[in-house]
Amino acid sequence: MLAVRNLSVEVGGRLTLEEAAFSVRAGDKVGLVGRNGAGKTSLLKVLGGVDPPAAGVVDVQGRLGFLTQDPRHLAEIDAATAVAHVLSGRGLDELAERMEKLRLALEEDPSERAVVRYGRAEERFADAGGYAAEAEVRTLLAGLGLDPSRADLPVGVLSGGERRRVELARILFGGSDVLLLDEPTNHLDIDAKNWLMGFLASYRGALLVVSHDLELLDAAITRVLHLDEGTIVEYKGTYSQYREARARDEVRLSRLAERQQAEIKRLADLAESMRHQTAKRARVAKSLDKRVDRLQSAAIDAPKSRERRYRVRFPEPPHTGRLVLEADGLSQSYGGPPVFDDVSFSVERGERLLVMGLNGAGKTSLLRILTGASAPAAGSFHLGRGVSPGYYAQEHEGIRAGVSVLDHLRELSAEPVSELRGLLGMFGLVGEVAFQDASTLSGGEKTKLALAQLVAGRHNLLLLDEPTNNLDPPSREAIGRALSAWPGAMILVSHDVGFVAELAPARVLLLPDGTLDTWSDDLLELVAMA
Secondary structure: OEEEEEEEEEEOOEEEEEEEEEEEOOOOEEEEEOOOOOOHHHHHHHHOOOOOOOEEEEEEOOOEEEEOOOHHHHHHHOOOEHHHHHHHHHOHHHHHHHHHHHHHHHHHOOOHHHHHHHHHHHHHHHHOOHHHHHHHHHHHHHHOOOOHHHOOOEHHHOOHHHHHHHHHHHHHHOOOOEEEEEOOOOOOOHHHHHHHHHHHHHOOOEEEEEOOOHHHHHHHOOEEEEEEOEEEEEEEOOHHHHHHHHHHHHHHHHHHHHHHHHHHHHHHHHHHHHOOOOHHHHHHHHHHHHHHHHHHHHOOOOOOOOOOOOOOOOOOOOOOOOEEEEEEEEEEOOOOOOOEEEEEEEEEOOOEEEEEOOOOOOHHHHHHHHHOOOOOOEEEEEEOOOOOEEEEOOOOOOOOOOOEHHHHHHOOOOOOHHHHHHHHHHOOOOHHHHHOEHHHOOHHHHHHHHHHHHHHOOOOEEEEEOOOOOOOHHHHHHHHHHHHHOOOEEEEEOOOHHHHHHHOOOEEEEOOOOEEEEOOHHHHHHHOOO
16 A cells, blocks of 8 residues: 655655645555646655655555656666566566576586585575466566567667566566556557556556556546646546546636636725725725735635647758668667668658557667667668758657756757747746756656757757657647648657657658558558557
């Protein structure tokens, strides 16, 4: 069980939650919702013990499993295989490693002592359920969409999406009593999402999940916590039921706020009209003034719109020649079989190319080659005349700790601070957020900052790797509209069906075989699966 009392959370010097209290009991399936930047991820980090609270108490009873948005920390264990990392969720990886070392030692020295030591290690591994556990882990990884051929590879050579699946499998395998999941469906295809929804539906522990995947929330959630302006409001029921209830609440509160303000105005006008008449009426006016003050102190603010709408605009790109990029025979490998081999294609001015393929097919690897972040194993590419590429990395590698949000843009543009703050505001990064350490932003806010960096850089070729991950629906729609109207060239990787439909790519590059095809709306069914 998870219990919170008088909890306050502070991020970058601002309170995102103040004196909250709630609990999540065994069997509860709770969705934590709110706009990007409301503080959902920061709250989960406090609940998960990653960050300290500003005040209050978090009481976790039982084993805790916490899936963060950022899989980059897996670089610390990049030598471990995917299976071993998932086994570490129950501490079985160390037993397996010891057993393997003793087996190798036994091959070199088949003495009775070595046999006994190996036998004892194997017995401990078996008693802990190790043999059955490995089969369970492989089933779990397959359910989350990791190709079985990738399960024995080191985590460090897996794609970002594959690492995310491995980490989610480790959390689920750990047998936690309390699960905190931050955007668990990022990088998952339809089959993996369906598998996850089935798992969560049958999970008997306490679950608190942050997700912009409405289907997941409706299928798994029985209670919603809405976080906004530093407060939490609880709603019973599914996500759809929450939206309906919150809409009714907003109408009711708006009407109440209007009635309160109308009464305050009536009394204030009456007091003003009596103030300069007789002494008796002046005393009545003072009494009315006190009543107005009491009403004002108790009055509620009219609720803000549930979904903030953004108007995002990408500036006209600098002119380029007809040919923007040409790739010839590109291959990539990481010490084993090629991830992809002999891939050739070109992109012309204003063209949009969608890169599709299953997780591990090399989509991110290809984009990293085209940005110069990594070298190909074979082949080459060149940019056309006047081409300035801008890269959106799905793991936000361009956002650095210790550097403010505003300084991330100042490094890219000589525009005045007022213009840069206006650009941040266009993406909903307003007020003191501009001076906040960028590493403390939520996943959605980091996405917005990374997109703002693309705008500040005035590029004419955008390389976009899952740019809508972590965005709330209004932000996703606004950015989709902005990019749809932008006339520059794009190479895009995305599982977001609506976003891809909005951008209407001209062609599709299928990895790992490198086949080029003309775009058709029939391919939309494959977007969420690829």
